[in-house]
């Protein structure tokens with residue numbers, strides 16, 4: 001277990017009693033990331049790619065350094081595989097609009113799964129409606145594991161994309177992406193991996209895994225809000241059209257027409273989120289300093305402990321029991337609505353999420369209207385789990 | 401609100417009402433069916449109104465929601481029976497407005513609405529309180 005990392009996160013100085021079990025929604029930021037963002041405003045602020053003066057050159061250099069850092073972080077040597085976006089949601093929408101939309105023909109299909117976050121579901125549903133093609137949705141079993149044979153049966157030679165998350169933000173299921181990618185590639189379909197929940201502690205080597213598209217957000221990996229990443233593999237970079245139009249993405253503009261830069265420089269129209277990018281770079285440094293393996297081990301130990309504890313409470317039912325679970329547990333309690341659970345836990349300074357977690361199709365599948373969700377990160381400890389269990393016990397007793 | 405205050409409020413007011421909600425049943429024969437749905441949290445009630453002209457004779461409701469939304473909708477159901485549409489819409493509108501402006505409900509000198517007044521101060525749960533009321537306001541206006 002990792003010790004004392006809580007001290008790296010100033011939010012816990014502000015709220016020493018806070019038991020934060022909502023890192024799947026957003027992670028807290030370590031001091032080093034906050035400093036990097038602030039330092040940019042104090043010492044380095046200027047627009048990039050546009051000035052010849054020192055401040056601007058320096059900012060541009062740092063911004064582009066992070067592009068390479070992100071590329072290496074996901075196993076590529078090529079900085080140009082990486083576009084900066086607003087987050088996972090925008091990254092996925094870019095693939096839908098700037099890559100897929102124009103290549104869909106009648107009879108084609110897109111394959112996704114029932115466990116997706118709305119961000120990796122609605123863009124495909126909208127495309128399917130607009131282009132009159134089929135959206136095929138792979139089911140999960142009662143444990144919350146994908147039914148691989150059924151997923152496999154959905155992929156055929158008219159599948160234009162297979163889009164799935166690495167980790168379900170509701171069930172905590174860790175998908176075997178190696179296997180899923182293999183299934184897609186057998187039918188020559190490219191894959192999009194929603195890595196929002198996994199980028200923090202899973203090794204995602206895009207080259208080894210032969211991933212075509214991958215999306216993630218800074219704020220779930222200790223970085224700031226409003227910054228995210230779209231990875232596009234070498235062979236598809238030329239296939240991505242601009243997403244927004246404006247300055248910074250062009251080669252030449254005349255009254256008769258415009259020619260655009262290549263990916264990723266055709267993505268970042270307008271002034272980008274420079275301090276966000278630098279914050280993201282600092283978050284990667286922080287993660288690498290601790291090591292993904294250590295992070296995974298720590299979160300894994302806590303989650304396992306919490307699952308065991310929850311199993312002791314007969315009134316508590318966990319949603320799914322995946323073979324391989326990440327640091328996320330969704331649960332319901334007999335007779336007590338998740339919102340009421342969250343309100344009472346809040347009084348004990350415990351922050352959990354209640355609701356549908358942007359996964360309505362999945363909750364419908366399980367016949368639930370809402371769940372409470374606890375999720376863990378490196379600043380959590382066993383005592384946080386104990387506090388959660390104690391509060392739940394107290395609430396169950398109170399309610400009876 | 402402290403934890404103890406929260407417990408008292410739940411024990412005294414919310415739980416009794418939500419565990420024994422007023423006319424909590426499906427009424428498919430109702431003259432008017434209104435859905436009250438919060439897409440953020442998933443709470444969803446069907447409101448059933450039996451009417452005569454513009455007079456609300458009976459209100460029942462059914463669905464899935466937290467203790468707060470259930471108690472609040474239940475209290476509303478009691479209140480609306482015997483009202484004209486317009487009267488009901490006005491009451492619901494005034495109630496929802498008072499929640500949004502976070503003003504106390506002194507205008508309603510009514511013990512049960514006083515309970516909701518207390519509920520209102522209940523952090524982060526205004527959406528649960530107003531769920532049914534807002535649906536009536538929108539649909540009977």
Ligand SMILES: Cc1ncc(COP(=O)(O)O)c(C=O)c1O
Pocket residue numbers: 024025086087088089090117119120165167168169194196197217358
């Ligand atoms: C699996 C998954 N995909 C996508 C998203 C959307 O991420 P963002 O809101 O940062 O765009 C989330 C965030 O909740 C998520 O958990």
